[in-house]
Amino acid sequence: QTVLNFNSQVLESTVSGKVEKWFAEEVTKRTNGEVKIKVFFGEGLGRATESLSLMSDGAVDLASMSAGFYPAELPLTSAPNSIPMALSTVSQSMQLMTRLLNEVPAIREEHKQNGIRALFFHNLNPYYLVSTSPLTKLSDLNGKKMRTWGSEMPKLAAAAGAIPVTLGLAELYESLSRGGIDVAPFSYDYVRDYRLYEVAPHISTVPAFVGPTGGVWISEAAWSRLSPEQQDIVNQVAEEALQRDYDEVTGAADVAREYLEQNGVTIHEFPEEELAKWRDANPDFFADFVSSMTASGKGDAAEHMVRIWEEVRGSGE
Amino acid sequence: MIANLNRYAATLAGIALLLMAIVGALDVVGATTGRPLVGTHEITETLMVIAIFMALASAQQRNAHIRVELFTRQLSPSLQVALSVFALVCSLACFALIAYFGWSSTLRSISTGEFRQGQLGFPVWPARMALALGSTLMVLQCLREIFVGLTTRSRAEQP
Amino acid sequence: MDETVVGIISVLGMLGLLISGVPVGVTLSIVGVAGMYFGLSSSFAFGQLRSLPFSVSSNYAFAILPLFVLMGIVAERSGMTVKLFDAAHVWLRSVRGGLYQVVIAGSAMFAAISGSTVVNAIVFTRMAFPEMIRHGYSRSLSLGCIASAGSFAAMIPPSATMVIYAIMTEQSVGQLLLAGIIPGILSAVAYALGIMILVRVAPGLAPATLPAHPMKDKLRALTWVWPVALLFVIVMGGIYGGLFPPSAAGAVGATGIILIALLFTRGSLKGWLYPSLQEAAYISCTIFIILIGGLLFSRMLVAVGIIPELVAFFRSFELGPIGFLIGVSIFLIILGCFLDTTSMLVVTLPFLFPISQEIGVNPIWFGIIVVKLIEISVITPPIGLNLFAVQSAAGPEASFSEIVRGVMPFLLIELVVLALLIAVPGLSLWIPNSI
Ligand code: NA
Numbered sequence: 076q077t078v079l080n081f082n083s084q085v086l087e088s089t090v091s092g093k094v095e096k097w098f099a100e101e102v103t104k105r106t107n108g109e110v111k112i113k114v115f116f117g118e119g120l121g122r123a124t125e126s127l128s129l130m131s132d133g134a135v136d137l138a139s140m141s142a143g144f145y146p147a148e149l150p151l152t153s154a155p156n157s158i159p160m161a162l163s164t165v166s167q168s169m170q171l172m173t174r175l176l177n178e179v180p181a182i183r184e185e186h187k188q189n190g191i192r193a194l195f196f197h198n199l200n201p202y203y204l205v206s207t208s209p210l211t212k213l214s215d216l217n218g219k220k221m222r223t224w225g226s227e228m229p230k231l232a233a234a235a236g237a238i239p240v241t242l243g244l245a246e247l248y249e250s251l252s253r254g255g256i257d258v259a260p261f262s263y264d265y266v267r268d269y270r271l272y273e274v275a276p277h278i279s280t281v282p283a284f285v286g287p288t289g290g291v292w293i294s295e296a297a298w299s300r301l302s303p304e305q306q307d308i309v310n311q312v313a314e315e316a317l318q319r320d321y322d323e324v325t326g327a328a329d330v331a332r333e334y335l336e337q338n339g340v341t342i343h344e345f346p347e348e349e350l351a352k353w354r355d356a357n358p359d360f361f362a363d364f365v366s367s368m369t370a371s372g373k374g375d376a377a378e379h380m381v382r383i384w385e386e387v388r389g390s391g392e
Numbered sequence: 393m394i395a396n397l398n399r400y401a402a403t404l405a406g407i408a409l410l411l412m413a414i415v416g417a418l419d420v421v422g423a424t425t426g427r428p429l430v431g432t433h434e435i436t437e438t439l440m441v442i443a444i445f446m447a448l449a450s451a452q453q454r455n456a457h458i459r460v461e462l463f464t465r466q467l468s469p470s471l472q473v474a475l476s477v478f479a480l481v482c483s484l485a486c487f488a489l490i491a492y493f494g495w496s497s498t499l500r501s502i503s504t505g506e507f508r509q510g511q512l513g514f515p516v517w518p519a520r521m522a523l524a525l526g527s528t529l530m531v532l533q534c535l536r537e538i539f540v541g542l543t544t545r546s547r548a549e550q551p
Numbered sequence: 552m553d554e555t556v557v558g559i560i561s562v563l564g565m566l567g568l569l570i571s572g573v574p575v576g577v578t579l580s581i582v583g584v585a586g587m588y589f590g591l592s593s594s595f596a597f598g599q600l601r602s603l604p605f606s607v608s609s610n611y612a613f614a615i616l617p618l619f620v621l622m623g624i625v626a627e628r629s630g631m632t633v634k635l636f637d638a639a640h641v642w643l644r645s646v647r648g649g650l651y652q653v654v655i656a657g658s659a660m661f662a663a664i665s666g667s668t669v670v671n672a673i674v675f676t677r678m679a680f681p682e683m684i685r686h687g688y689s690r691s692l693s694l695g696c697i698a699s700a701g702s703f704a705a706m707i708p709p710s711a712t713m714v715i716y717a718i719m720t721e722q723s724v725g726q727l728l729l730a731g732i733i734p735g736i737l738s739a740v741a742y743a744l745g746i747m748i749l750v751r752v753a754p755g756l757a758p759a760t761l762p763a764h765p766m767k768d769k770l771r772a773l774t775w776v777w778p779v780a781l782l783f784v785i786v787m788g789g790i791y792g793g794l795f796p797p798s799a800a801g802a803v804g805a806t807g808i809i810l811i812a813l814l815f816t817r818g819s820l821k822g823w824l825y826p827s828l829q830e831a832a833y834i835s836c837t838i839f840i841i842l843i844g845g846l847l848f849s850r851m852l853v854a855v856g857i858i859p860e861l862v863a864f865f866r867s868f869e870l871g872p873i874g875f876l877i878g879v880s881i882f883l884i885i886l887g888c889f890l891d892t893t894s895m896l897v898v899t900l901p902f903l904f905p906i907s908q909e910i911g912v913n914p915i916w917f918g919i920i921v922v923k924l925i926e927i928s929v930i931t932p933p934i935g936l937n938l939f940a941v942q943s944a945a946g947p948e949a950s951f952s953e954i955v956r957g958v959m960p961f962l963l964i965e966l967v968v969l970a971l972l973i974a975v976p977g978l979s980l981w982i983p984n985s986i
């Protein structure tokens with residue numbers, strides 16, 4: 076029997092957590108108990124920012140972690156985690172990640188260099204703007220303090236005249252309640268799970284961020300311990316887990332939206348023309364991505380990625 | 393010489409701490425006036441590693457590391473020396489491992505060009521090196537104290 | 552190796568090394584890594600050794616710790632706290648044990664700024680302990696009082712512990728924070744009453760009372776308080792006025808006190824700034840080494856899989872609501888002797904919370920009980936973070952056994968408060984239910 080340790084960055088109670096649990100149990104079931112995956116939720120074996128190092132050292136075998144934590148090690152893979160307003164639906168984001176993995180060899184190469192292999196990427200509902208006061212036009216954001224992360228989101232905030240504030244998730248609730256921040260990009264289900272609606276009763280449908288969240292990864296060392304049949308099973312379960320994740324995640328958004336509306340949240344449709352104004356004010360995130368990748372010799376791959384991005388965005392789903 | 397190195401390192405730790413305070417405060421002042429400092433988190437995290445690990449050996453020299461002295465006090469002097477040498481060997485082993493992996497991570501970090509997720513894209517190797525360097529100084533300090541402990545012991549055993 | 556065997560050997564090994572005088576952080580690291588090595592694999596042990604020390608020492612969430620430590624030390628070194636406690640003494644010298652009450656009330660107020668029990672313990676050790684000794688208070692009880700009152704930081708918001716609980720169990724953060732108000736005040740009042748009784752039973756614990764000062768002197772003494780009061784207003788006002796998040800309060804507090812100290816010393820940097828920086832670095836360093844060791848040890852226990860087994864054992868008793876809460880209390884008090892608080896929460900809640908819901912325990916009430924148990928865990932030996940924090944901040948004069956002795960009366964008080972919280976759910980639920 077092969078026992079694999081899985082360090083998860085999410086809690087067991089979350090949608091992603093439930094899918095990971097299903098994935099682990101299903102692999103055991105279909106390999107007739109030959110492969111057992113022990114999931115440690117809530118960063119039980121290490122913070123998500125440690126997971127890559129833990130996997131390359133063989134300390135953990137699988138991990139769920141966001142590629143966004145590793146801009147140097149996974150520059151191409153982490154781009155969809157950081158570029159704002161790049162897509163508009165969850166389905167597009169799932170398509171994008173699948174196509175990038177299959178069609179851009181440099182991405183798989185990048186994983187291989189780090190001794191890891193991507194199994195599937197969790198889906199994430201669109202991050203709209205949850206706020207303490209209504210936001211119905213671009214000028215409403217002027218001077219507002221907005222929670223951001225990474226290198227690109229602050230530019231999105233600045234383009235709208237908002238003040239970017241870096242803030243940990245644990246401080247989100249209390250900061251919104253005291254006016255430490257006024258706006259945070261977040262999804263319907265997270266607004267419910269983190270109880271933000273108690274202190275920020277407005278959501279504007281600005282697709283501030285649409286993309287993947289953490290992925291589920293396996294180290295090459297652990298992968299090579301599996302027989303070819305077992306590897307096929309893992310791949311198969313991963314593929315099903317992705318679809319399952321999609322259904323659960325998008326389903327959760329509908330349920331959460333209804334819940335939020337019943338609990339006093341007003342959802343504001345952000346006008347198309349105001350959104351267009353915002354997009355015009357943004358820097359060209361894709362061009363910046365390509366030029367920074369060109370500097371490290373990955374320009375061709377980056378351009379290829381951007382083409383796929385545009386096709387997916389044009390697909391309209 | 394080791395004592396001097398430790399003192400310089402500890403001074404550096406103190407300066408890092410002061411800078412952490414100033415950077416954080418400037419960010420708050422900036423945010424209230426609409427211009428938050430870029431990269432506060434990244435800078436603070438780097439400074440914090442320096443503040444902690446550069447003070448390590450000097451803290452050892454001042455016998456500041458926390459121990460639970462419940463029984464050792466009632467023992468005979470020579471047994472006390474033996475136990476303190478044992479404790480030093482444990483510390484040495486622990487920090488030798490941390491230093492070893494620290495240096496190896498520093499080299500890895502330099503070769504991959506590791507940087508932090510954030511607005512500055514701040515390199516990580518300086519912080520990793522501070523950890524490795526601080527632990528190495530700690531190892532040297534432990535060696536020095538073991539040497540002193542063993543020589544006092546052999547002197548105590550002479551008639 | 553079997554999980555139970557690894558668990559037992561680890562705990563015994565840890566006690567053995569601690570008794571031999573091996574530093575706490577080193578003990579926990581060595582046992583943690585050895586447990587990983589023999590219980591799991593060498594690559595697990597070495598991988599953790601590579602990543603964990605760096606991860607802990609570069610975690611922004613911990614940055615408040617060294618900064619608040621610096622704040623406390625500057626307040627002391629620049630002479631502000633001498634004035635502060637002189638003023639307290641002018642007001643309270645006719646009250647037996649008055650400075651204990653100052654520490655209890657002060658720590659409860661500081662808890663409204665700080666979310667870390669360790670920070671509270673260090674700040675008050677630096678500010679209050681030397682003054683308590685100067686005025687003839689019991690060393691041991693002073694240290695114990697400071698360590699124990701430091702635990703208020705977890706129950707009184709801001710409280711990371713509560714936010715983690717609320718998110719893990721899908722409860723309202725706001726309701727939980729509200730629910731903590733009465734238990735937080737109750738604990739402080741219980742401490743104050745406990746001290747009143749204690750100094751009556753054992754008068755040697757506090758200096759003899761002196762006749763009260765005339766009001767004129769008392770009012771004049773108030774003017775000595777301004778530097779610390781000003782700082783408190785800045786930090787408190789900043790957090791509750793939404794100018795900055797609690798995680799930035801450390802930097803604001805440290806910079807603020809340095810500026811105030813400059814006013815206080817009329818612009819002279821001599822004799823306080825450099826020594827304060829040095830000392831804050833030493834204290835932070837020693838605490839972080841313990842945090843690193845504690846996490847290596849906790850992660851080992853988690854990875855080896857001891858905790859699910861313990862929970863299964865616990866579950867086999869099939870208890871009713873009150874029995875369940877008493878059982879959880881005993882379970883977490885024992886676990887809390889060895890585990891770091893966040894690990895304890897993250898590892899046990901996924902098991903304990905569903906049971907509590909099957910039995911029908913109100914989730915907010917359960918949260919308050921759990922937070923209270925977390926508070927208790929930081930002052931229980933052998934691994935109690937607040938005990939080490941006080942020891943580190945007090946310097947070589949304070950011994951571990953002295954602190955543990957001083958904490959004992961407060962542990963007893965904590966158990967009484969815990970029993971009250973279990974017996975009277977209304978203490979936790981009245982405010983959230985009536986809003
Ligand atoms: Na608090």
Ligand code: NA
Nearest residue numbers: 887888928934
């Ligand atoms: Na404890």
